[in-house]
Amino acid sequence: xxxxxxxxxxxxxxxxxxxxxxxxxxxxxxxxxxxxxxxxxxxxxxxxxxxxxxxxxxxxxxxxxxxxxxxxxxxxxxxxxxxxxxxxxxxxxxxxxxxxxxxxxxxxxxxxxxxxxxxxxxxxxxxxxxxxxxxxxxxxxxxxxxxxxxxxxxxxxxxxxxxxxxxxxxxxxxxxxxxxxxxxxxxxxxxxxxxxxxxxxxxxxxxxxxxxxxxxxxxxxxxxxxxxxxxxxxxxxxxxxxxxxxxxxxxxxxxxxxxxxxxxxxxxxxxxxxxxxxxxxxxxxxxxxxxxxxxxxxxxxxxxxxxxxxxxxxxxxxxxxxxxxxxxxxxxxxxxxxxxxxxxxxxxxxxxxxxxxxxxxxxxxxxxxxxxxxxxxxxxxxxxxxxxxxxxxxxxxxxxxxxxxxxxxxxxxxxxxxxxxxxxxxxxxxxxxxxxxxxxxxxxxxxxxxxxxxxxxxxxxxxxxxxxxxxxxxxxxxxxxxxxxxxxxxxxxxxxxxxxxxxxxxxxxxxxxxxxxxxxxxxxxxxxxxxxxxxxxxxxxxxxxxxxxxxxxxxxxxxxxxxxxxxxxxxxxxxxxxxxxxxxxxxxxxxxxxxxxxxxxxxxxxxxxxxxxxxxxxxxxxxxxxxxxxxxxxxxxxxxxxxxxxxxxxxxxxxxxxxxxxxxxxxxxxxxxxxxxxxxxxxxxxx
Amino acid sequence: xxxxxxxxxxxxxxxxxxxxxxxxxxxxxxxxxxxxxxxxxxxxxxxxxxxxxxxxxxxxxxxxxxxxxxxxxxxxxxxxxxxxxxxxxxxxxxxxxxxxxxxxxxxxxxxxxxxxxxxxxxxxxxxxxxxxxxxxxxxxxxxxxx
Numbered sequence: 120x121x122x123x124x125x126x127x128x129x130x131x132x133x134x135x136x137x138x139x140x141x142x143x144x145x146x147x148x149x150x151x152x153x154x155x156x157x158x159x160x161x162x163x164x165x166x167x168x169x170x171x172x173x174x175x176x177x178x179x180x181x182x183x184x185x186x187x188x189x190x191x192x193x194x195x196x197x198x199x200x201x202x203x204x205x206x207x208x209x210x211x212x213x214x215x216x217x218x219x220x221x222x223x224x225x226x227x228x229x230x231x232x233x234x235x236x237x238x239x240x241x242x243x244x245x246x247x248x249x250x251x252x253x254x255x256x257x258x259x260x261x262x263x264x265x266x267x268x269x270x271x272x273x274x275x276x277x278x279x280x281x282x283x284x285x286x287x288x289x290x291x292x293x294x295x296x297x298x299x300x301x302x303x304x305x306x307x308x309x310x311x312x313x314x315x316x317x318x319x320x321x322x323x324x325x326x327x328x329x330x331x332x333x334x335x336x337x338x339x340x341x342x343x344x345x346x347x348x349x350x351x352x353x354x355x356x357x358x359x360x361x362x363x364x365x366x367x368x369x370x371x372x373x374x375x376x377x378x379x380x381x382x383x384x385x386x387x388x389x390x391x392x393x394x395x396x397x398x399x400x401x402x403x404x405x406x407x408x409x410x411x412x413x414x415x416x417x418x419x420x421x422x423x424x425x426x427x428x429x430x431x432x433x434x435x436x437x438x439x440x441x442x443x444x445x446x447x448x449x450x451x452x453x454x455x456x457x458x459x460x461x462x463x464x465x466x467x468x469x470x471x472x473x474x475x476x477x478x479x480x481x482x483x484x485x486x487x488x489x490x491x492x493x494x495x496x497x498x499x500x501x502x503x504x505x506x507x508x509x510x511x512x513x514x515x516x517x518x519x520x521x522x523x524x525x526x527x528x529x530x531x532x533x534x535x536x537x538x539x540x541x542x543x544x545x546x547x548x549x550x551x552x553x554x555x556x557x558x559x560x561x562x563x564x565x566x567x568x569x570x571x572x573x574x575x576x577x578x579x580x581x582x583x584x585x586x587x588x589x590x591x592x593x594x595x596x597x598x599x600x601x602x603x604x605x606x607x608x609x610x611x612x613x614x615x616x617x618x619x620x621x622x623x624x625x626x627x628x629x630x631x632x633x634x635x636x637x638x639x640x641x642x643x644x645x646x647x648x649x650x651x652x653x654x655x656x657x658x659x660x661x662x663x664x665x666x667x668x669x670x671x672x673x674x675x676x677x678x679x680x681x682x683x684x685x686x687x688x689x690x691x692x693x694x695x696x697x698x699x700x701x702x703x704x705x706x707x708x709x710x711x712x713x714x715x716x717x718x719x720x721x722x723x724x725x726x727x728x729x730x731x732x733x734x735x736x737x738x739x740x741x742x743x744x745x746x747x748x749x750x751x752x753x754x755x756x757x758x759x760x761x762x763x764x765x766x767x768x769x770x771x772x773x774x775x776x777x778x779x780x781x782x783x784x785x786x787x788x789x790x791x792x793x794x795x796x797x798x799x800x801x802x803x804x805x806x
Numbered sequence: 807x808x809x810x811x812x813x814x815x816x817x818x819x820x821x822x823x824x825x826x827x828x829x830x831x832x833x834x835x836x837x838x839x840x841x842x843x844x845x846x847x848x849x850x851x852x853x854x855x856x857x858x859x860x861x862x863x864x865x866x867x868x869x870x871x872x873x874x875x876x877x878x879x880x881x882x883x884x885x886x887x888x889x890x891x892x893x894x895x896x897x898x899x900x901x902x903x904x905x906x907x908x909x910x911x912x913x914x915x916x917x918x919x920x921x922x923x924x925x926x927x928x929x930x931x932x933x934x935x936x937x938x939x940x941x942x943x944x945x946x947x948x949x950x951x952x
Contacts, residue, residue: 147885148885148888148892149857149889150850150854150857150888150889150892151888151892153850153853154835154838154893158838160843192888194881194884194888196881219888220884220887220888241888242891242892245834
């Protein structure tokens with residue numbers, strides 16, 4: 120949509136929106152089309168119709184500024200409605216509503232995952248059509264937050280509509296639209312100044328832009344574009360380089376920049392859709408501690424995406440059916456697959472992000488080497504959870520949440536673990552320090568009867584908001600001493616942390632750490648953050664059993680099974696934000712925190728304590744959180760020696776990639792650096 | 807004259823609702839017809855009758871082929887289902903649903919059998935629609951345009 124033109128429309132119909140909203144209706148069935156047209160006209164929209172998808176596409180391409188919304192039938196002989204949907208989503212920033220007489224969940228899901236902003240069933244009722252303008256507003260809201268403020272000021276708070284909409288209606292209202300777009304945008308700009316300028320020219324309604332000759336992005340041209348982006352890596356793909364790689368005559372940098380921008384928006388929109396169901400992020404951790412992932416944005420910071428064909432599935436056709444199990448997608452090291460499940464219940468977001476195979480580089484005194492780590496960080500937060508099941512259909516990550524939780528965001532709770540390993544990296548775990556710090560009252564489980572076999576003792580008491588845990592673990596003890604190891608963390612005595620904590624909350628997390636079978640070495644850490652119901656003020660329970668076992672994983676450890684079981688029992692229906700991580704070769708720490716800006720993220724802190732291991736783990740986790748009995752179970756199988764299989768198992772799929780935001784930011788406030796941890800990552804599922 | 811025709815028309819339409827030929831979608835269409843779209847219902851009905859006949863013809867042709875392309879058959883049936891749903895032709899729609907089930911079972915006999923049903927329902931409705939349109943025309947003829 121051409122900005123200046125929309126401005127005109129808005130100006131003339133300023134007080135009448137959505138009257139005159141320009142809708143293109145596409146249906147091959149003349150009866151349906153006629154009815155639809157009349158209905159739309161009755162809603163006082165400006166309606167154009169066509170009975171062919173190809174014509175519709177042509178119309179849109181030629182006059183892309185002439186439409187605000189597309190309503191398309193799903194089944195059309197000349198072009199599948201989903202195809203049209205894809206193309207429109209890719210080429211134009213228009214909301215598309217799918218329409219079908221077929222309401223099977225599968226079909227509806229297909230529409231939504233292809234980027235449809237709504238899916239209506241025939242026969243459409245006028246009541247439904249009266250409401251479709253919200254998609255236009257939402258789209259504008261999400262893509263041009265400030266530029267079009269004037270539009271949604273008139274429109275009854277689209278964010279409310281959004282959350283209302285999330286109740287049992289298949290839609291794609293994304294949390295970020297109701298969340299804090301400005302912040303995100305800001306960071307986005309700051310990270311990527313070059314692109315930011317592009318954004319700005321696009322979004323500040325540069326009137327000169329639309330006058331330039333339009334490049335029709337044919338499939339072929341787009342394919343070249345995607346190939347170039349893939350080659351460069353989406354994080355490094357700048358228009359100029361893309362242009363060079365594409366080597367197409369008459370294509371200008373501006374064309375490419377514009378298309379890149381749309382492409383990213385497209386990816387982002389897709390991400391917003393799927394993130395409500397299952398979203399998976401594969402994030403590649405580099406050295407850059409300031410990573411902000413927002414859908415595709417997140418990819419920018421990750422270096423390793425430049426490797427191989429990582430982005431091959433970013434082609435428009437591959438987005439939906441991207442190979443969930445494609446093992447070759449990601450590189451071997453520095454690969455972080457993060458899975459984020461986001462469920463919207465009651466208009467709130469429940470984020471669950473799992474990180475696999477992260478490489479964290481933290482600058483700390485001593486030896487610092489990037490290591491491969493794998494972990495899963497699960498963050499449930501900011502949500503008022505209805506009993507809800509989320510099931511990830513992946514081989515190794517099966518997460519089920521069933522929870523009744525009351526959410527209280529606006530917390531800042533951090534759990535930080537630093538492992539420094541000045542000593543023999545492969546044999547000893549030197550020191551694990553856990554710091555649990557929370558602004559409000561924090562109940563931290565004192566780790567009682569933490570027992571690890573052999574000389575491993577995990578015993579932490581949280582005093583002065585610090586858990587320090589120093590263990591020296593000979594590896595042999597680990598394997599020989601008759602695993603499973605039970606580490607029991609029982610915080611029946613609720614220890615208050617910090618001076619501000621004054622609420623004692625009956626939460627009894629108990630941890631079963633079970634390390635089963637012959638593990639030659641294991642590095643595992645899990646940190647959990649439990650958010651307690653808001654009626655007791657702001658309560659966080661940060662509870663981390665930080666175990667760091669150095670692992671040397673080689674092929675022989677293929678059968679090692681690392682099994683983590685967390686059992687939380689809470690007498691309150693509590694919201695649980697938990698991070699569970701299992702990884703090896705790097706002692707790693709997850710922090711799950713919610714900060715005051717309702718940004719819930721899983722903070723991940725890992726300090727590599729030993730030399731990098733090339734073996735990547737395979738993690739399997741099951742969560743079961745139900746009601747006031749929270750039983751997350753994490754069965755981590757650290758045994759998969761091949762990175763590729765590991766990655767496939769961590770279900771890095773592209774839609775997942777796109778769908779997640781990994782937000783990595785530096786936070787100087789939350790942590791004091793007396794632990795020697797200076798960098799950390801925050802992974803926030805903040806879509 | 808006009809009053810008699812009008813009551814005849816009402817009786818016909820009411821009967822179509824009562825027998826389940828039509829559902830409230832048709833009422834929706836009726837409500838949509840106003841000064842801005844005075845012939846809306848008749849337009850839609852005419853479209854439906856023509857298009858439905860075409861689709862039924864296509865279905866018969868497809869099922870007559872030695873190797874039935876059931877996907878193609880299904881897409882036609884889907885289209886008929888869509889248009890009958892849009893016009894509120896409840897019975898036709900329901901038989902379309904049945905038809906599609908046989909389609910999914912790849913049952914040619916089932917399809918043929920149900921196609922007869924579809925055809926019966928469709929032509930029954932079409933006859934009534936045509937009677938309805940005829941009545942409307944007669945009524946309009948009684949009120950010459952000024």
